[in-house]
Amino acid sequence: xxxxxxxxxxxxxxxxxxxxxxxxxxxxxxxxxxxxxxxxxxxxxxxxxxxxxxxxxxxxxxxxxxxxxxxxxxxxxxxxxxxxxxxxxxxxxxxxxxxxxxxxxxxxxxxxxxxxxxxxxxxxxxxxxxxxxxxxxxxxxxxxxxxxxxxxx
Amino acid sequence: xxxxxxxxxxxxxxxxxxxxxxxxxxxxxxxxxxxxxxxxxxxxxxxxxxxxxxxxxxxxxxxxxxxxxxxxxxxxxxxxxxxxxxxxxxxxxxxxxxxxxxxxxxxxxxxxxxxxxxxxxxxxxxxxxxxxxxxxxxxxxxxxxxxxxxxxxxxxxxxxxxxxxxxxxxxxxxxxxxxxxxxxxxxxxxxxxxxxxxxxxxxxxxxxxxxxxxxxxxxxxxxxxxxxxxxxxxxxxxxxxxxxxxxxxxxxxxxxxxxxxxxxxxxxxxxxxxxxxxxxxxxxxxxxxxxxxxxxxxxxxxxxxxxxxxxxx
Numbered sequence: 001x002x003x004x005x006x007x008x009x010x011x012x013x014x015x016x017x018x019x020x021x022x023x024x025x026x027x028x029x030x031x032x033x034x035x036x037x038x039x040x041x042x043x044x045x046x047x048x049x050x051x052x053x054x055x056x057x058x059x060x061x062x063x064x065x066x067x068x069x070x071x072x073x074x075x076x077x078x079x080x081x082x083x084x085x086x087x088x089x090x091x092x093x094x095x096x097x098x099x100x101x102x103x104x105x106x107x108x109x110x111x112x113x114x115x116x117x118x119x120x121x122x123x124x125x126x127x128x129x130x131x132x133x134x135x136x137x138x139x140x141x142x143x144x145x146x147x148x149x150x151x152x153x
Numbered sequence: 154x155x156x157x158x159x160x161x162x163x164x165x166x167x168x169x170x171x172x173x174x175x176x177x178x179x180x181x182x183x184x185x186x187x188x189x190x191x192x193x194x195x196x197x198x199x200x201x202x203x204x205x206x207x208x209x210x211x212x213x214x215x216x217x218x219x220x221x222x223x224x225x226x227x228x229x230x231x232x233x234x235x236x237x238x239x240x241x242x243x244x245x246x247x248x249x250x251x252x253x254x255x256x257x258x259x260x261x262x263x264x265x266x267x268x269x270x271x272x273x274x275x276x277x278x279x280x281x282x283x284x285x286x287x288x289x290x291x292x293x294x295x296x297x298x299x300x301x302x303x304x305x306x307x308x309x310x311x312x313x314x315x316x317x318x319x320x321x322x323x324x325x326x327x328x329x330x331x332x333x334x335x336x337x338x339x340x341x342x343x344x345x346x347x348x349x350x351x352x353x354x355x356x357x358x359x360x361x362x363x364x365x366x367x368x369x370x371x372x373x374x375x376x377x378x379x380x381x382x383x384x385x386x387x388x389x390x391x392x393x394x395x396x397x398x399x400x401x402x403x404x405x406x407x408x409x410x411x412x413x414x415x416x417x418x419x420x421x422x423x424x425x426x427x428x429x430x431x432x433x434x435x436x437x438x439x440x441x442x443x444x445x446x447x448x449x450x451x452x453x454x455x456x457x458x459x460x461x462x463x464x465x466x
Contacts, residue, residue, distance in 0.1 A: 064373040066422065084420060091422040096370075118371050118419050119379045 036093040036102040040142060047105040048137035050092075052145030054099040054115070061152060067092035067101050069111040070124060072134055080132040082112030082124025089114070111135045115150060168399030175405030176434075179412060179427040186424025196368045200436070203364035207440035210357035215239070215444075217282065217350035221275050224343040229265060235448035237264065239441060284395065285315045286351040290359070291389035297382055297418060316344050358391075359384025361440075365433045366415075369425060386414045387433075408434055 040049045050069065056062050068089040070082040090111075092101040112132045116122035125133045125148060137143055215231075215238045222229050241257040258272040292307040363383050366372055390410035394403020408430040415426035 060373070064371045066371060066420075066425075068422075086416050086420045087423055091424075116420055117373070118366070118421065119373070119375055122420060 035098065036095050036100045039093055039104070040102045041104050042140065043105055045140045046108075048108050048139055049106060049142040050103040050111075050113075050135060050137060050145065051142060052101055052113075053147045054094075054101065055147050055149050056099070056152070059097075061150070062096045062099050064117055065094065065096065065150075066116045066118070067094055067103075068114040068116060068122075069103055069106060069135065069137075070114040072110045072112050072132060079130070080112070080134060082114050082132045084114050084116070084122055106137045108137050108139050111137060113145065113148070164399040168397070169401060172400040172403075172405035175409045176431075179405070179408045179431055182412075182424050182427035183431050186422070186428050195432075196370055199364045199368035200432070203361045203368060203433075203436045204439055204443070206357050206361035206364060207436050208443050210354045210361060211239075211440050211444050213350055213354035213357060214283075217347055217354060218275070218279050220343075220347050220350060221278050221282075224347070225271070225275070227265075227267065227271070232451055236445070236452040237261075239445040239448055243441070243445075281315065281319070282347055282351050284392065285311060286348060286355055287388040287392045287395070290352070290355050290385050290387075291392050293381055293385035294389045294414070294418070297385070312348055316341060319344075355388050355391075356380075356384055358437075359387045361436060362387045362429075362433055365436055366419075366421075366429055368432065369429060371421070371425070382418065386411065386418060390414060404434070 037051050040051060042049055054062055054065065054067075068084055068086065068091055070084040070089055073081045073083045075081055090103045090106050092103050094101040111134070113125040113135060114122050115125065127133050135143060135145065212235075215235060218238065219229055219231050219234060237260050238257065241260045244256045257276065258269050261267040261272040262269060289308040289311050292304070292311070295307070296302070296304040359380065363372070363375060363380065366383065367375075390407050391403070393410045394400070394407030397403065397406050400406050408427075411430040411433065412423075412426045415421045415429060416423055419426075421429070
């Protein structure tokens with residue numbers, strides 16, 4: 001019985017400790033005090049970069065988003081769509097607190113912005129006509145997408 | 154004439170090298186993710202829950218193994234076997250030791266006078282049930298990949314099919330030869346109880362993986378569908394690691410499969426998936442360690458068991 005108390009108290013201590021340390025965590029994947037926009041780096045002139053800011057109704061809606069640059073595909077009606085291959089697609093550095101994101105060292109070309117949430121799935125950024133917004137990445141340039149209103153999945 | 158010993162040792166060496174290379178690739182990807190700021194800070198609270206669920210899952214696995222013994226008429230007090238099970242299972246991490254089942258049989262013979270035939274039979278049954286329960290949960294992967302409703306029949310049919318197959322095998326001469334049917338007193342209800350315990354165990358492992366994923370701050374809320382998908386991903390990667398028996402404890406191969414499934418079914422970035430796979434392995438190792446320490450304090454001071462521990466050091 002004494003041993004059970006010992007184990008339970010150890011577990012309780014561990015749990016308390018984990019609660020204390022988790023206060024230093026945050027929900028962003030950038031280092032503290034550095035904005036994704038500041039982190040943009042082009043290791044060579046042959047690459048380009050993309051930056052922007054995600055805006056949502058509730059700040060908590062920005063938590064857990066993963067941003068990709070997907071391929072652009074065209075359907076039979078001439079409408080553009082986004083296609084995501086997570087093995088090859090560039091992934092953004094993203095700050096869920098400010099909504100800022102940045103893609104560094106992207107091969108020049110046409111892309112679609114794919115906003116992905118692990119449980120709810122992914123969605124490509126669309127224009128008013130329901131066609132995918134094409135993002136043009138050029139050599140040595142930073143493409144600024146500005147503020148993107150994201151209403152959710 | 155093929156020298157079986159030579160082939161086995163070659164397989165062991167090859168398995169260890171392959172496992173090491175695969176795990177190194179995952180570690181490299183994970184580190185790259187941190188370096189490039191693609192992988193966020195770890196939420197320690199979720200890691201704790203992941204560890205908790207993995208520990209409970211391991212406990213259920215031992216409970217299931219204990220139940221198999223009790224259904225064939227051997228009652229081993231759970232408190233006593235908890236430490237022995239975890240301790241004797243550790244050698245599976247040593248290259249060349251197949252699953253650690255042999256060490257366990259040795260322990261059961263020394264401490265409880267259980268003949269090798271019986272303990273090997275129980276280990277065999279345990280392996281089958283672990284395999285089937287994982288296959289049942291892992292088969293949901295096929296449904297999620299194809300969205301074909303017919304594939305949902307696999308997890309329903311599989312347990313019944315296995316039970317009927319075991320019953321049939323126990324009546325065959327090969328069963329008599331290996332005294333299988335002397336021990337096979339498993340009726341459908343006892344089979345169901347064991348099956349259910351192992352299913353719970355794997356679901357808990359799956360929930361542990363969900364918390365490992367959540368610790369990277371990418372999951373805001375979860376639903377039942379997600380729980381089932383992640384559980385099946387975990388079970389499927391576990392099965393592949395189990396099949397490739399020549400790699401010690403499936404190290405490397407399990408992480409590679411898990412990484413692949415996280416990328417292709419959850420659409421997670423490559424580096425993040427690697428980090429999750431490695432974290433999950435570390436969590437599982439810690440869960441074993443925690444259960445080992447806890448069970449050490451819980452175990453009665455058995456001079457025979459202490460003798461077994463000394464003889465193995």
